[in-house]
Amino acid sequence: MTLTLQSAADLLSEHGLLREIITPDRWTDFAGVLPGADVPFAHITYDTKQIRPRTLMCCKGNFKAAYLDGADDAGIAAYVAEHDYSSATRAPGLIVSSATKALSLLAQAFYDYPERELTLIGVTGTKGKTTTAYFTHAVINTMCGGTCALFSSVDNCVDGKHYVASDLTTPESLDAARMMREAVANGMRYLVMEVSSQAYKVDRVHGLTFDAAAFLNISPDHISPIEHPTFEDYLYCKRQIVRNTRALVLNIPGDYTDLIAEDATVMNVPVTTCSIEDMNADVNARPVDDAHTTFAFTAGQPLGELHLALEGDFNYANACAALALAHTVGIDIEDPRALQSLADVRISGRMEEMEDPRSDTVAIVDYAHNYASVSALLDFIERRFGDRHPRITLLTGSTGDKAIDRRHEIVEAAQDRVQRIVLTAEDTDKEDPMAVAEEMLGYVTNPDVDASIIIDRAAAVEDIVAEARDHDGFDVLLVIGKGDEQWMKVRNRHVPYEGDSYILTRMFS
Incomplete structure (x- = not known):
C-alpha cells in the first residue's frame, strides 16, 4: 500500500479517529479537494528533526507549535495532530482524536502491513517477559531454521541472529512497524515481542492482533503519576492483550487468573494453561531433584527433562510458557530439539x-x-x-x-x-x-x-x-x-x- 494524504484520511476515518483536515486556507472533511492528495508520502516520523521532502509528521505527546519552525522548508507534506498547527505550517493537518492511535495505524499502512506477513507472538506479565520471550525465540528459531525475530527490553533482533540493544520494552509503534518490515525483508516468519502495560496505555500496539499471547502473572508495579495512577489501571492495560490475540497462554495459578480467563471467554479466545505448580495444566513441569536444578516437562505426554542455564523455579515457569506459546502457533514441541533449545539460553544481566x-x-x-x-x-x-x-x-x-x-x-x-x-x-x-x-x-x-x-x-x-x-x-x-x-x-x-x-x-x- 502506498500511503497518501487521501488514503491516510480514509484510514483514520475508517477507525473513527479523523475530526477534520485543516490548512491555513480552509477546513474540510475531504482530502481529495486538496492539491497533492494522491502523491505518496516518502517518509513518516514523530521527530521534527527527521523531516525531509514529502514527510508525514505525527505530532504526539507534549508537542508545541514551535517545534514546526522550519518544517515547510524541510519538506513537510502533512501532519497528524490533536490540535490545529496551521499557524506554524502551510502543510495540511489531519486533526485526530488520538495522535498515538493514528500513528500506529499510519505506520502499519506506510510499511505495507508487515505484521500480516509474520506470526505475531506477544508476552506480558509483571515479571518474566524477557526470559519467556528469549525462550520462545530460541524454540522457534531452532525448529524453523532461524526465522524468528525478537523485540525485547534487552535486545531487538530482526534477522534471527544479530542483536541490537533496545531502548523500550515495547518499541514505539512507528519503530516497531519499520523493524517488522526489516524482519520480513530478512526472511523472518515469526516475531516474538514483549508487550508492556505502557504499550497499551500509550497505544504502541494499537491495531495489532497477536496470533498467540502469554499472560504470565500480575502484581503491583509501574504505579506512579507518570505511568499508571492505580493498580486497577495497570491491570486493565495488561488485560488488553487478551482482547487483541487469537489465542492465549495463561500461567496458573496466579492472582487475577480467573479474571483473565473470563476476558478470554468473553472474547472467544482459546486458552492454553501452563504451570510448575498445577500438574493438570496443558504444559507443566515439576522438579526432579530437591535442589530444583532439573525439571521434567509434560504437554499431554512427557517431553523430557531439562536443566536450564538460567536457574530458578521462575525460569522453569517461563520455559513452560515458551513451550506453550510455540505449540500454540504450530511448533512441534514433542520434538526433543524444542525442549533442548532452552538449555543454554542466557540473557545478559539476568541471573x-x-x-x-x-x-x-x-x-x-x-x-x-x-x-x-x-x-x-x-x-x-x-x-x-x-x-x-x-x-x-x-x-x-x-x-x-x-x-x-x-x-x-x-x-x-x-x-x-x-x-x-x-x-x-x-x-x-x-x-x-x-x-x-x-x-x-x-x-x-x-x-x-x-x-x-x-x-x-x-x-x-x-x-x-x-x-x-x-x-x-x-x-x-x-x-x-x-x-x-x-x-x-x-x-x-x-x-x-x-x-x-x-x-x-x-x-x-
Missing part, C-alpha cells in the same frame, strides 16, 4: 552468577526490581544455598520519577531475609539519587539488618566485595536492578557507567 576466586563468595547480577522479583530471587537463594547458611548482601536502588511503590516493596521483600542492604544510585532521572536512597533507608525497620547508603554505585559494588572477602564464611552478593546496563539515566540522558557485572568480572578476575 548472572559469578564466583570470587579469592573468597567463598558467590555474586548474582539480576534485573530484579520489585517485590515479586526480589522475593523470587531470595526464594532461589534459599533453595540453592540455604544449607550453607550464607551471609546475604543485597545491593539495590530504585528508579526515579516513576514506580514509587518499588522503593518500599524492595525493602519489604528483603529486609527479613538478608543480613545487609546497601542502597545506591539507579536510574533516578530527575530525582536526587540520595533522596531516593534515603527514602528507601527509612523503610528498613528490622534492627538486625545492616542497612547503609553508598550512593556511588561502582564504589558500592566494590565495597560489598571487599567486605565479603573480610568475612569468615560463605557470602552471597545480590546486585540487582541494572543487570548488564553500562549507563545510568540522569535527567533524561544516559550517563556512562561501568556496569554491575563488568565491575564484578574485573574484581573476580
